[in-house]
Amino acid sequence: MGATIITTEDLMEFKVELLEDIKELLQNQSGQAPRKWLKSNEVRELLGISPGTLQNLRINGTLPFTKIGGILYYDHREIMEVLERNKVNPRF
Numbered sequence: 802m803g804a805t806i807i808t809t810e811d812l813m814e815f816k817v818e819l820l821e822d823i824k825e826l827l828q829n830q831s832g833q834a835p836r837k838w839l840k841s842n843e844v845r846e847l848l849g850i851s852p853g854t855l856q857n858l859r860i861n862g863t864l865p866f867t868k869i870g871g872i873l874y875y876d877h878r879e880i881m882e883v884l885e886r887n888k889v890n891p892r893f
Contacts, residue, residue, distance in 0.1 A: 838867075838874045847880070 839847065844864075845855050858864040859873075864883055867874045 837877060839877055839880070841873050841875075844875045844880065 841852070841855060844850075845852060848855075850858075855864070859866055864875065865879050867876075
């Protein structure tokens with residue numbers, strides 16, 4: 802079995818290729834994986850609702866939230882579950 806000599810230049814080329822592959826993977830995933838916790842303004846934008854509507858959803862218990870230091874946080878997964886539970890299938 803023959804020996805293969807790896808040079809510093811080979812390692813640098815491998816490093817560059819590896820970093821490019823990692824960057825590409827991260828760019829492809831950036832739009833797909835939502836953040837775990839969203840703030841009120843992000844939830845309003847996601848659902849297209851007003852601050853008053855969001856407050857009503859909190860008050861009547863429709864949308865669970867966590868409050869830390871005066872900032873309200875919402876679990877993205879729970880928001881999606883609420884949307885699925887309240888899904889209406891119209892009959893055509």
